[in-house]
Amino acid sequence: MISEKDLGNISSLVSLADAYITCRPEMPCIVSTMFNCENQAIPTMEESSIEPTTETPVTAAATTPESENTSFFSNISEQNQNNHSALQNIARKIAICDRCRLCGGRTNTVPGIGVPEPLVLVIGEGPGADEDAKGEPFVGKAGQLLDKMLAAINLSRHTNCFIANIVKCRPPNNRDPMPDEADACRSFLDAQIGILKPKLILAVGRIAAQNLLNTTTGINKLRGQFFEYRGIPLLPTYHPSALLRNEDLKRPAWEDLKKFRTRLEEITGLSFSAPQQTQSSANTQYRNEN
Numbered sequence: 001m002i003s004e005k006d007l008g009n010i011s012s013l014v015s016l017a018d019a020y021i022t023c024r025p026e027m028p029c030i031v032s033t034m035f036n037c038e039n040q041a042i043p044t045m046e047e048s049s050i051e052p053t054t055e056t057p058v059t060a061a062a063t064t065p066e067s068e069n070t071s072f073f074s075n076i077s078e079q080n081q082n083n084h085s086a087l088q089n090i091a092r093k094i095a096i097c098d099r100c101r102l103c104g105g106r107t108n109t110v111p112g113i114g115v116p117e118p119l120v121l122v123i124g125e126g127p128g129a130d131e132d133a134k135g136e137p138f139v140g141k142a143g144q145l146l147d148k149m150l151a152a153i154n155l156s157r158h159t160n161c162f163i164a165n166i167v168k169c170r171p172p173n174n175r176d177p178m179p180d181e182a183d184a185c186r187s188f189l190d191a192q193i194g195i196l197k198p199k200l201i202l203a204v205g206r207i208a209a210q211n212l213l214n215t216t217t218g219i220n221k222l223r224g225q226f227f228e229y230r231g232i233p234l235l236p237t238y239h240p241s242a243l244l245r246n247e248d249l250k251r252p253a254w255e256d257l258k259k260f261r262t263r264l265e266e267i268t269g270l271s272f273s274a275p276q277q278t279q280s281s282a283n284t285q286y287r288n289e290n
C-alpha cells in the first residue's frame with residue numbers, strides 16, 4: 001500500500017530526475033549536490049558580484065526564518081508540484097504554437113527556466129541564437145552576466161528565481177520582437193505569472209520594460225523606478241547585453257539591483273544581503289519534451 005506521503009516523495013523524485021536529466025555541465029544546480037554530479041561549480045560571491053569595485057555588497061549572515069529548515073524534501077510542497085505540472089503544460093503549448101511568424105524560424109521554443117515557486121521573476125526580451133539552440137533563456141555571455149547580477153543580491157535561477165522572455169521564439173537576426181509578436185505571445189507569459197506568483201518582477205532591457213508597461217519611454221528613464229504589472233511590483237533595469245557593451249551602465253544597474261533587493265527584503269522579511277541558506281526546490285528547465 002503506497003501512502004500519500006510516499007506518493008508525494010515519488011513525485012518529488014520524478015521532478016528532481018527531470019531537472020537532473022536537463023542538467024547542463026555549465027549550469028551548477030542543487031540537483032548536482034544530491035546525485036554526486038561533478039557539476040558543482042557554484043559561483044562565489046566574488047565571482048558573481050557585478051557592482052563597481054569601490055562598493056561591495058554587504059555579506060552579513062542570513063537570518064531567515066527558513067534557515068532552520070534543513071530537510072530538502074520537506075521544502076517541496078504540493079503547491080510546488082502543482083506549479084511544476086502547470087508550467088510543463090504551458091511549455092507543451094508553447095512547443096506547438098504557431099500564433100505568430102516567429103514559429104517559422106525557431107530551432108527550439110524557450111519557455112523559461114527556474115523554480116516553480118520563485119520570489120522573483122526575471123523577464124527579458126526574447127531568445128537569441130544561443131538560447132534558440134539550447135531551448136533555454138539567458139545562456140552565453142549575457143546569461144552569465146545576468147546570473148552574476150542576480151547572485152550579487154543572492155538571487156539565482158537555481159533557488160529563488162524564474163527567468164522568462166516576452167517572446168518564446170527567436171526573432172530572426174536578433175531583431176526586436178514586433179508588437180504583434182509580443183501581443184501574440186503575451187498570454188503565455190501571463191499564464192506563467194499566474195502560476196508563479198512572484199513577489200517582484202525584474203524587467204531587463206528596453207523591450208521587456210516597454211512591453212510590460214505599455215509605454216514607448218526609453219529604458220534610461222524607466223530604469224530604477226518601481227511600476228506594477230498585474231499587481232506585482234516591477235523594476236526595469238538594463239539588459240546584461242547592454243552592460244557588456246557599455247561598462248558605464250554597471251554603476252546604475254547596481255543601484256537598481258540594490259533598490260530591488262531592498263524592496264524584496266521589505267516584502268519577504270528575509271535578508272538578501274547574504275546567501276540564502278535553504279533551497280525551496282530544484283531548478284527546472286521547462287523544455288519542449290517536459
Ligand code: SF4
Pocket residue numbers: 094097098099100101102103109167168169181184185
Ligand atoms: S513567439 Fe510566442 S506566439 Fe509566436 S510562435 Fe513563438 S510561442 Fe507562439
